[in-house]
Structures are given as C-alpha cells and as structure tokens.
Amino acid sequence: MPEMLSLSNDPILFLSVMVAKILVVFIVVVLIVAYATYAERKIIGRMQTRLGPTMTGPLGLLQPIADGLKLFFKEDIIPAQSSKFAFILAPMMILVPAFITVAVIPFGDFITVGGYLVPLHITDLNVGILYILAMAGLGVYGIVLAGWASNNKYSLIGGIRSAAQMVSYELAAGLSMIAVFMLSETLSLRGIVDAQAGSVLNWYIFSQPLAFCLFVITSLAEINRTPFDLPEAETELVSGFCTEYSSMKYALFFMAEYANMIVVSAITATLFLGGPAGPFAGPINLLLKIFFFMFLFIWIRATFPRVRYDQLMFMGWKVFLPLALLNIVITGAVIVF
Amino acid sequence: MIKEFIQGLSITAKHLLPGHTTTVEYPKQKLEIAERFRGLHRLVPDHDREKCVACGLCPTVCPAKCITVEAGEDENGVKYPKVYQIDMLRCIFCGYCVEACPVEAIEMTGEYELASYKREDFCFTKERLLK
Amino acid sequence: MAKKETMTINMGPQHPSTHGVLQLVLELDGETVVNAVPHVGFLHRGVEKLAENRSYHRALPLTDRLDYLAPMSNNLGYVLAVEKLLGITDQIPERAKVVRVMMAEITRIKSHLVWLATHALDIGAMTVFLYCFREREAIMDMYEKLSGARMTSNYFRVGGLSLDLPEGFENDVLEFIDAMPGHLNTYEGLLTGNKIWQKRTIGVAKISAEDAIDIGLTGPALRASGVDWDLRRDNPYSGYEDYDFKVITRDGCDTFDRYTARLDEMRESCKIIRQALDKLQPGPILADEPSVCLPAKKDVVNSIEGLIHQFKIITEGFKPEEGEIYQGVEAPKGELGYYMVSDGTANPFRMKVRPPSFVNLQALPQMIEGSMIADVVAAIGTLDIVLGEIDR
Numbered sequence: 001m002p003e004m005l006s007l008s009n010d011p012i013l014f015l016s017v018m019v020a021k022i023l024v025v026f027i028v029v030v031l032i033v034a035y036a037t038y039a040e041r042k043i044i045g046r047m048q049t050r051l052g053p054t055m056t057g058p059l060g061l062l063q064p065i066a067d068g069l070k071l072f073f074k075e076d077i078i079p080a081q082s083s084k085f086a087f088i089l090a091p092m093m094i095l096v097p098a099f100i101t102v103a104v105i106p107f108g109d110f111i112t113v114g115g116y117l118v119p120l121h122i123t124d125l126n127v128g129i130l131y132i133l134a135m136a137g138l139g140v141y142g143i144v145l146a147g148w149a150s151n152n153k154y155s156l157i158g159g160i161r162s163a164a165q166m167v168s169y170e171l172a173a174g175l176s177m178i179a180v181f182m183l184s185e186t187l188s189l190r191g192i193v194d195a196q197a198g199s200v201l202n203w204y205i206f207s208q209p210l211a212f213c214l215f216v217i218t219s220l221a222e223i224n225r226t227p228f229d230l231p232e233a234e235t236e237l238v239s240g241f242c243t244e245y246s247s248m249k250y251a252l253f254f255m256a257e258y259a260n261m262i263v264v265s266a267i268t269a270t271l272f273l274g275g276p277a278g279p280f281a282g283p284i285n286l287l288l289k290i291f292f293f294m295f296l297f298i299w300i301r302a303t304f305p306r307v308r309y310d311q312l313m314f315m316g317w318k319v320f321l322p323l324a325l326l327n328i329v330i331t332g333a334v335i336v337f
Numbered sequence: 338m339i340k341e342f343i344q345g346l347s348i349t350a351k352h353l354l355p356g357h358t359t360t361v362e363y364p365k366q367k368l369e370i371a372e373r374f375r376g377l378h379r380l381v382p383d384h385d386r387e388k389c390v391a392c393g394l395c396p397t398v399c400p401a402k403c404i405t406v407e408a409g410e411d412e413n414g415v416k417y418p419k420v421y422q423i424d425m426l427r428c429i430f431c432g433y434c435v436e437a438c439p440v441e442a443i444e445m446t447g448e449y450e451l452a453s454y455k456r457e458d459f460c461f462t463k464e465r466l467l468k
Numbered sequence: 469m470a471k472k473e474t475m476t477i478n479m480g481p482q483h484p485s486t487h488g489v490l491q492l493v494l495e496l497d498g499e500t501v502v503n504a505v506p507h508v509g510f511l512h513r514g515v516e517k518l519a520e521n522r523s524y525h526r527a528l529p530l531t532d533r534l535d536y537l538a539p540m541s542n543n544l545g546y547v548l549a550v551e552k553l554l555g556i557t558d559q560i561p562e563r564a565k566v567v568r569v570m571m572a573e574i575t576r577i578k579s580h581l582v583w584l585a586t587h588a589l590d591i592g593a594m595t596v597f598l599y600c601f602r603e604r605e606a607i608m609d610m611y612e613k614l615s616g617a618r619m620t621s622n623y624f625r626v627g628g629l630s631l632d633l634p635e636g637f638e639n640d641v642l643e644f645i646d647a648m649p650g651h652l653n654t655y656e657g658l659l660t661g662n663k664i665w666q667k668r669t670i671g672v673a674k675i676s677a678e679d680a681i682d683i684g685l686t687g688p689a690l691r692a693s694g695v696d697w698d699l700r701r702d703n704p705y706s707g708y709e710d711y712d713f714k715v716i717t718r719d720g721c722d723t724f725d726r727y728t729a730r731l732d733e734m735r736e737s738c739k740i741i742r743q744a745l746d747k748l749q750p751g752p753i754l755a756d757e758p759s760v761c762l763p764a765k766k767d768v769v770n771s772i773e774g775l776i777h778q779f780k781i782i783t784e785g786f787k788p789e790e791g792e793i794y795q796g797v798e799a800p801k802g803e804l805g806y807y808m809v810s811d812g813t814a815n816p817f818r819m820k821v822r823p824p825s826f827v828n829l830q831a832l833p834q835m836i837e838g839s840m841i842a843d844v845v846a847a848i849g850t851l852d853i854v855l856g857e858i859d860r
Contacts, residue, residue: 306592341661
C-alpha cells in the first residue's frame, strides 16, 4: 500500500500535482461552460422546431468561441450614473464563488503518481457542505451588487428578487442536505461519496427520494434557472440585474450562470448519485451525471412558464421548507428506531 | 399536477426527435415563391422596347405616390415613357399599379431581396425595371 | 413610522413585452403596482387623416396596416363600410361573401396564434411561441398564395375580391383546418394543465362583466367575462347568419378564461371555415356594379369600352352619396368599427376607426392595480393589443 502524497513527504511533487489538478478541473469546467451554451441552444432549438447555431464551423460547433470573441471585443459600457467600483466588482463576485465551489467535489478515487497515492479531488474539507453553502451565499452578493450598482430600476428589482429568492431557497436546499449527512454522518463530500460506495442501491437517491427532489428543485431556484428565473425575467425586467452590462462583464455573468449549473449538477450527483461511482472511470461517471442534470435543466427551461414572485416565496417557505423539515424528522426517526 | 408536468415535458421531448425542425436556412435554402407574390416590379418588354404607353394610370392609382412617369413620343408618334421610375423606399407593394395597367405592361416578380447600401439604389429606373 | 415611498418605473416604449411601443408608467410599492398609466401614440401614422386625401380605393391598403396581425379583418371592415355607404351591400356575389368569411376566420386563427405565442412567451413558456409561429407560417403561405403578400394582404375590394382563389387553395385550407385541432391540443398540453401556468393566469387581471361593459371591452376579453356578445351572430354581416357556430363565453373574468375562450374560438373558426368550404360555389367575385368595380382585365385589354371604364374608375374613383354610416365587424381582437362620412366626392370626408385594442387597453389600469409586475405583462398579453391599431 503506497503512502498518501502530502506536503511533508514530497513537497515539489505535491505542489505540481495540486496545480495540475486545479488546472485540469478549471479547464474542464470552462470547456463545459462554453459548450453548455452551445448544447442549450441546440437542444432548445430542436425542441422548438428550430436548428440552433449552424453557421459557425461544422454544425455550428465554433459558436461558443465566436460568442466569446464577439463579447470580448465589444465596447465595455459603464453607465455614467452607476457606482463604478461595485459595477466592476459584481460580475467577478458572482463568477468566482461559482468556480471555487468545484474545489471540494471528488471526481474519482485515487491514482498513483511517483509511488504516492493521489486523491482525485482538489481539496477535502471536513466541512465541505458548509463551504458549498457559504459559496452559494456569496454568489448572491454579486447579483444584488450588480442590481444596485447599475442604477437602473429594473436591475434593482432583479437584484432584490434574487436576494429574496436565494435566501428562502438556500434554507430549503440546506435542510434537504441535512438529511443526507444525517445518514453519512460526515460533512465531507469525500465521506459522503464513500458512504454511498458499494452498490447502486446505497445511493442516497433511493433512501432520500424526497430530499433529492427538493434539492433539485431548490437548486434550480438558487441558480436562477427557469421556472425560477425571476431575477433576469426577460419579459418582465428586460434582463434584470444584467440589463446594463455589456461586453466581457456580461460574459462573466453568462459564464457564472452555466458554471453554477455545473456546480449544482455536480453537487446533486455527489450527494445523491454516488458521485464518481459507476461503470466507467470516476471522472467520466461524474461528467455523465453532470450532463444528465444539465440536460434536465435545459429541458425544463424549454417546457415550463415562469412562476411569479409571491408564488415563488410561497413555495419556498410554505411548501419546500416544511417538507424538508419533515424529511429530517422522518430520517431522524428511522435512524433512531 | 405531476402528470401534466410530464405531459409537457414529453411534448418538448417529442419535438427533440429528428424531423421536427421547420427552419429554412435562408441564404442557403429559399422558400418557393407563390405565383402571385408581390415583389419587385418589372416592366414587360414588347419586341425591342417596353410595352408601357405612359398613360399615367399607375401613378394615379398608387397610394404611396412612388411611381414617376413622363410621357414622350417617338418618331412614329407612338407614346412611350421617357422616364419611368419607381422609388422602392416609398412603395408599399400593394399591387394596384399591376391591377390598373390597361396594357399589362407592368407586373410584379418574386424578387424580394431589395436591400442596398445606398439610397440611390432604391430608385428603379426604366432600364432596371425592364431587366 | 418610516415614510412609505413608491417607485415610478417606465415600462416601454422599448420593452420586450409591451407588444410594440406601449408605454406604461407604473408606480410600484415593492413589486406591487399602485398605479398604472398607459401612454399611447408612439406609432401614430395618421391613417385616418391620410384616408381623407385618398380615393376610397386607394385608402384600402392603409387598413392593412392598422392591426397588422389580422389584415384581412381590417380590409373586410373597410370594404363592408364603403359598400354600405354606396348602398351595394346586397349586390355582393355569393362567392365573394363566402371567401370573405373564410379568410376572416383564417385571419382570426392567425391573430389568435400570435396572441397565444406572445402571451405564453411573456409568462415565460417560450416553446409555445415557436409552435404557434410554425402554424402561423402555414397561414402566411396561404396569404401569399392568395393575395401575393404575406402580411399586408390588400385582397378584398369594394364590391368583392381582387382575384379568384388560386388553384389548390381549397385543399391547403382543408389540410390546415384538419391539422389545427391537433396543434391546439399540443399547446394545451404544454399550458392548460400546467400548474405554473394556472397559477400565473387564474384570478389574474380580473374584470367583471359590468366593468367590462362600462369600459367598452369587446371580443374575447368581453366574452370571457360572461357577456354573450358577438357581432357575427348579433349583427351579422357578409352572410355570417348562414353559418352554424357557437359564441364562446366564460364566466371566470380572468386571464385563464380568456385563454381558454380564445383557444375554443380557434376551434369554432375551424368549423366556420369548413362550412365556408362546403358553401363555395363557382361564380363571379365582383359585384355587377360598373360605377364601382373595375372591369375584368381581358375587357380592358381587348375592348375600348373596357379601357374607358378602367380609366374612369381609376382616375375619378366612385362617389358615394352624401351621408354617414357605421359598420362594425367582429375582428379577432373585438369590435372593429369604421365610421365613414361622405360629402359626395371621391375621397372619404372622414374615416373614423374604432379599433378594438384601443378601447380594450382602457381596462388595463383597472386590471393591474394592486397586482404584481409579473401580472402586468400577463394582463397586456391577455388583452391582445396591437399598437398599430391603437395609435393608427
């Protein structure tokens, strides 16, 4: 049994492996973000009897690159009356938490590098879930800040909506997660994955179906996807918090939305579907699960209308929160007796 | 409730299958134009000149006042339009000129790609209309 | 106690869901609308004034551009009004009448499809938008085949029709109305039973029957408030009395009922179109009224009488006797009325249009006061307004 690679036994190898892992994960996430936009346009296009992008490269495959280039070279407009510092800060504040959440997600078991064991995750925090919740909480600041800094009434309403929505849905999402780590008895994501190892039936989706449904729905609300896309609600608030944004800053918002989708899919896969467990190599299993959830989110977007603000609040506080609490009580009762 | 959600999802999923797209990829593919399509005008030629006799009915009936006709006489004393010009920026493609013409000298073609960079390009003179 | 302040927000004229260039000045308390003032006129082109400087014949294309989603209904109202002014209503040939009814009903479906598409899009269901436009495209193709234009049809004429039906047109129509109920079921499958759609529409933008009558609402918006009023049945024109159809009413007075009412209206329209197809007999398409109608093209080309006739009508026009009339038709959006005054010359002395959208828009402030921003777009959608008609 080889030793676990750590800073004390081979510092240089450890650091280079760490940097390599971060780079690989970052690049993979960025690539998925880019091609998620393409996939979304293609899938929704097909569902709506259209074609989606076809002109840029074969089958329109270069479209994300063209979009990126276009946004990169566009004029960067900062409204004269806006609060400039906050206006520039907001898109970063929304993108960074989205990307760094990926750090705690395990994407495989162990590999051997230079005679040492290397775990396939960037870091394994013993409070991994709290870290995820904290990052999700940070993300909302970006939206509120964007809404406020734009000095636009539509943006402001979008920002306020988003704050209210995130607060109420994070509660239900957090509570539905509690049932999971009541079973796993750990807050570390690696621990949760290990607790689900063995057979497919050990996956928490089977022992916690209610928590799974609640988590998927509330996370849809947390990442502002249809039917809960009220902060940007194209037809009501024009574009909500990102109305005034253009150029690369808008691109950052756009990337953050898709990065959030990936993160949420990855978390759902980790918590309920055994993370990297499955028939193929670990990272591929995880990717397949992520793609499944992303397809689900896109599919839902193509089908459902948008809920109204007060109905959203009603559902969050009076339906999902009691259900999540009930689920905790039932889980607790089952564990005790 | 769940049943209706699944019904909705199945409708969109059904359209995801191949064969449901209705897109016509415009510059590459084009729709077939109906026979009666009211597009760019065309002056009908008769032997070596236009059929038009410059009677002036089309500018009279034109609701947008986009047709300019100036009559002239050739060496045989036959009337012909010295100037015949349609301002496509004013034209509303109502088809009244075709309906009014007593000698069937003007017709409307299926040509609809009329965009241009210069204002002058929208003035269709007799020579351009005869093509 | 803290001072309570409201926020004034300009919704439109550049806004994705004000259906064109409607401006709404909303006073908001949080997300709740305290006060709403619609501002219109951004699309004013002076259609009524322009008509005064044109002969009756040349004013017809102007009406295409009122409610540009239902051009044939506008044409129909106009030609009926002018025919009434001329006193030739009885002389319209049967075939022309049947084709007018058929096209008016196809136009109703066309207009309702755009309504459903944009209404669903406003509420966030964007797929319905494209499905509706797919079917609308079929209607546009029919329009193109029949009149030569996809939107501004300019097809009816005072005294009848401009052209006879092209070959195979009846088959196209039949195919379309055979397929239409299935398409309507698809839309319903995506919306009617959907809990989110119901939540967004039931009880939203309510207007009681009394208020609706006071304001002067017409069309589906009135009928969904439980008032059984349809000009096609109650004041028939163009032979509508010979068709068997139901007037769809609902009692809910809300957005959801207006939605189901319009969908059922499309089904009824399909029935009317089917009856019209059965009634269609070969025959003349223009009234035998030489002082009003243009002669047949072959007469113009071949005979000197025809040529003189053509010149006379086009240069002089026709001159109705002095007088004034009002003719209303049941356009897709409600009662479209033309009030025409003639002073005995070839141009109308006055053409006043009573656009249904303009009158229906008056209900908007009452519908949305006290509701949320999201309901504002639902209310605009459910009224089915077209700014081309409101601003004229």
